[in-house]
Amino acid sequence: MTYYRFSTFTTSYYFPEITEETQFLYGLYSPYGGKLSRYYWRKFRQSSFVRSFTSVKEQQLPFPYASIRDLVGDDAVLSFNMGTPGEGQKISILGYIPQMQKRFFAKYAQKQEAMRQSIHEIEVLKTLQDTNLVPTLFYIKAKDAFVYLQTEYVQGHRPYDTLLNDKVIDLLLQLSKFHYPKANIGDNGLQTCLSHGDFCPWNMLVQPDSSLRMIDWEMADERIVGYDMFTWLLNVAGLVTGEIPLYHIIEKNRKHIMRYFNALGIGDYTPYLRRYVEHQQTFFEQSNKKRSQEMYQELYEQL
Secondary structure, eight states: OEEEEEEOSSOEEEEOOOOGGGGGGGGGOOOOSOHHHHHHHHHHHHOHHHHHTTEEEGGGOSSOHHHHHHHHOTTOEEEEEOOOSSTTOOEEEEEEETTTTEEEEEEEEOSHHHHHHHHHHHHHHHHTTTSSSSOOEEEEEEOSSOEEEEEEOOOOBOOSOOSOOHHHHHHHHHHTTOOSSSOOBOGGGOBEEEEOSSOSGGGEEEOTTSOEEEOOOTTOEEEETTHHHHIIIIIIHHHHHOSSOHHHHHHHTHHHHHHHHHHTTOSOOHHHHHHHHHHHHHHHHHTTOHHHHHHHHHHHHTO
16 A cells, blocks of 8 residues: 655654545644645645655555554554654554444554553543543553554544634533542642643544534643643644733633633632643743743733
């Protein structure tokens, strides 16, 4: 079988010859970059001539293709996202089994940290399995050399709007009812709940009925309430809006912030925002991201 390699600055994707029936396999990639990346992505999908320059035979694929085939079967049509390089790197897979008309999503991890994260994600999926917040878990296989998990394919598209809105708040309020591990009091007496940990549009799918579902739960943990909302506001909005002071973003979204915290019986969200900012400052300090650290320091001083 021939695959076609689509490359970005951070990773690579491998797609088979796509038919009308398997268009969804392109869903592994969403062009959040500039006009050039969007243009190349469109040409890659539309032009067999463009794809012909990126063809790779399955025997030449730079990952354990045969091992994955043993897990999913020879009949499955697959596309692959190689993931961001590093200790947490995992291969994400979209698959289709024609005989069963079955679509699925899967992850394959080999590195120790990636395997640990995958085991953790399996535990979170089990915790939330009776809700509509996560995909249904189909199959798990954990060995010394790899961890493989397979879930349902969640139909939908990434949100076009990166602004905080009522639908996002509703999703956050659903999540606030759960705990992992079972606890409801955090540092300094602050209320906690199960947090996704990377609550961003690229980890969210809008379904045909306009409802929202989250994917990629490997960073989930028990955190202060509001952690995910502030991640959406300050990390996502910060990326989109650029150098706008973070305090202005908070002020602009005060109505949504108050709605969320009031629903949880919390009148003053400042201690929660302050704790979130402290966490981010520590993270950016360890990552040596001085400008981000300065922006959060400016926000902290205005709280």
